[in-house]
Each structure stands twice: as structure tokens, then as C-alpha cells.
Amino acid sequence: MAATIQIHEMSALATGVDKTSGTIRFKDADNATADLANALVIPAAGSIYSYTKKLRPYVSVAPDVVVDNFRWYTDGASGYGTGIGVTALNLGVTWGANYKTAQPAGVDIFTYVVAAPLDGDVTDTGPVTTTGYHGDLIEVQMSVASTAGAGVKTAETLTFAYDEI
Amino acid sequence: MLPSGNHEYLDKHYQEVVSRSVRGPVKDRYRWVVEYPWGSQTVGGNLEGCTGFLLIPTVGDLPKHEVRGIKMKRRFLRHAVRVINPCNKTDETYHCVVCEGFRLWFRYSDGAVVVTGEEEEINP
Numbered sequence: 661m662a663a664t665i666q667i668h669e670m671s672a673l674a675t676g677v678d679k680t681s682g683t684i685r686f687k688d689a690d691n692a693t694a695d696l697a698n699a700l701v702i703p704a705a706g707s708i709y710s711y712t713k714k715l716r717p718y719v720s721v722a723p724d725v726v727v728d729n730f731r732w733y734t735d736g737a738s739g740y741g742t743g744i745g746v747t748a749l750n751l752g753v754t755w756g757a758n759y760k761t762a763q764p765a766g767v768d769i770f771t772y773v774v775a776a777p778l779d780g781d782v783t784d785t786g787p788v789t790t791t792g793y794h795g796d797l798i799e800v801q802m803s804v805a806s807t808a809g810a811g812v813k814t815a816e817t818l819t820f821a822y823d824e825i
Numbered sequence: 826m827l828p829s830g831n832h833e834y835l836d837k838h839y840q841e842v843v844s845r846s847v848r849g850p851v852k853d854r855y856r857w858v859v860e861y862p863w864g865s866q867t868v869g870g871n872l873e874g875c876t877g878f879l880l881i882p883t884v885g886d887l888p889k890h891e892v893r894g895i896k897m898k899r900r901f902l903r904h905a906v907r908v909i910n911p912c913n914k915t916d917e918t919y920h921c922v923v924c925e926g927f928r929l930w931f932r933y934s935d936g937a938v939v940v941t942g943e944e945e946e947i948n949p
Contacts, residue, residue, distance in 0.1 A: 661853060661856075662852040662853060662902060662904070662918070664850075664852070665904070665906060666906075667906055667908045679908050680906055680908065681906075681907060681908070681916065682908065683908075684908060715908070724867075724868045724869075725868060725869060725870065733948075774948040817907050817908070818907070818908050819905050819906070819907055819908075819949075820905070820906045820907075820908065821903065821904060821905045821906070821948060821949065822903075822904055823901050823902065823903050823904075824901060824902040824903075824904060825869070825870035825900075825901050825902070
């Protein structure tokens with residue numbers, strides 16, 4: 661049987677909740693609950709930022725041989741509309757508390773596409789043979805500018821891909 | 826999350842939920858076997874010297890695939906797992922068999938086969 665890798669939203673380097681095929685909700689609170697509480701409020705001027713989110717692959721069923729080549733990508737087109745952005749950053753395996761100031765050195769997540777994905781195993785390199793957390797922490801954050809439109813936005817998809825032997 | 830009353834979204838979501846519950850995870854819809862003159866095996870990536878590669882569906886409505894008579898080099902699985910919007914794009918798995926001069930990519934969601942150049946990649 662093929663390995664099973666879940667995508668976890670992390671609350672520590674090796675503690676998280678399964679969000680595979682689930683929803684990561686950007687909000688003005690540091691929790692993994694996908695609800696309408698603590699919604700991001702459009703500012704009168706400038707931009708505000710969600711609390712950062714950290715994602716990491718969790719191998720729940722080990723491969724027969726190995727899994728490797730972890731990468732993350734989007735479809736390259738943001739459907740969030742004017743004034744709303746999402747940035748991403750590979751943190752390696754250095755955990756830090758989530759924060760709601762602008763992510764330093766964050767890159768527009770929609771620039772990460774199939775042909776040019778965000779590398780997911782730069783620090784915690786494969787190949788992976790065992791269960792548990794493997795690969796790097798990926799930190800994501802949403803920004804909302806004063807020009808953004810109000811309302812619940814259409815969700816976007818982030819893909820985690822890997823190879824297995 | 827989408828506004829309520831979006832019937833197209835709900836219909837697509839319902840179909841995917843039904844599909845997953847009936848057919849199981851995409852990555853488990855096939856099992857594979859490599860045949861050698863001396864027997865067969867179901868572990869490993871090297872196909873040198875094999876006489877056949879079989880992909881056998883674990884659910885009833887997918888085609889079986891059998892590769893014979895060509896020189897095969899190696900095999901691997903390529904998985905894509907989605908997060909944030911599970912109903913926009915679904916999980917996918919390709920089983921790649923690298924042959925001399927080309928690659929065969931077997932798509933687990935529907936059993937389709939794609940042929941590419943030997944160095945070409947498919948990313949679900």
C-alpha cells in the first residue's frame with residue numbers, strides 16, 4: 661500500500677492538526693479553527709495581516725521504500741481579488757511563534773506553481789522512510805489592504821506533492 | 826468557504842464526497858506487481874530485467890493495465906495532496922513507468938494513460 665502523508669497545521673515543530681483536504685482559515689487569532697470568528701477587518705488605510713500559519717507534512721503510513729521530492733504549489737492565479745495577498749516562506753525546521761505583523765521575506769504564494777514550486781525539503785531533506793513529521797515548515801500569511809472588498813472569499817487551493825518508490 | 830446557495834459548488838462537493846466514500850483514497854485505487862522470469866515483486870523502484878508490469882485496480886470501475894514487451898527501467902509514484910479548498914481540485918496520484926525512450930504515466934483517479942518523453946515530468 662502507498663504511504664499516507666497528511667498536511668498538518670502546526671502549533672509547534674512537531675505538533676499539529678490534520679488539514680488534508682481541509683481548510684486553513686486566515687484570521688485575526690492564533691488557532692487552527694476554520695470558523696467565522698476573529699475575521700480579518702479591512703483597514704481604513706494601509707494593510708493588516710493575519711496571524712501566520714505553519715504547515716508541515718506528516719507521514720501517517722510509512723512508505724514501502726521511500727518518499728521524497730516534497731514541494732508546494734498553487735494554480736498561479738489568486739481569486740481573492742484586489743487588495744488581498746498571501747505570502748509563503750520555507751522556515752526549515754526552526755519553530756517560532758505565529759505573529760500578525762508582515763512576514764519578513766515572504767513571497768507571493770501564487771508565484772509558486774507546478775513549474776516553479778516552493779521546495780519543501782531544503783533543510784529536513786529526504787528520502788523519508790518512517791512515520792512522523794518530515795520536511796520543512798511552510799509559513800503562510802494573508803494580507804488585507806484598504807482597497808480589499810468585503811465578504812467571505814472564494815477559497816484557493818494549495819497543493820503538496822511528493823514522489824514515492 | 827463559499828456563499829450559501831452556490832448549487833454548483835455543493836453539487837461538486839457532494840459528488841467528490843460520494844466518490845471518496847465509494848472508491849476510497851485515490852492513491853489506493855491500484856496495486857502493482859512487477860514480474861520477472863524468476864517470480865514477481867511488489868516493492869522497489871528498479872525495473873531492470875522485468876518481463877511485465879501490472880497495475881491492478883482495487884475498485885471495480887477502473888481499467889487494468891499490463892505493460893509487456895518493452896524495456897522498462899524504473900518506476901515511482903507521484904502524489905498530490907490538496908489543502909485549503911478540497912473541492913476545487915482533488916487529490917491525484919500518477920504511477921510512472923520509465924521505459925527506454927519514453928515514460929508511461931498511469932492516472933489513478935480514472936485509469937487514463939499519458940505517454941511523455943523519457944525526461945518529461947507530469948505534476949498533478
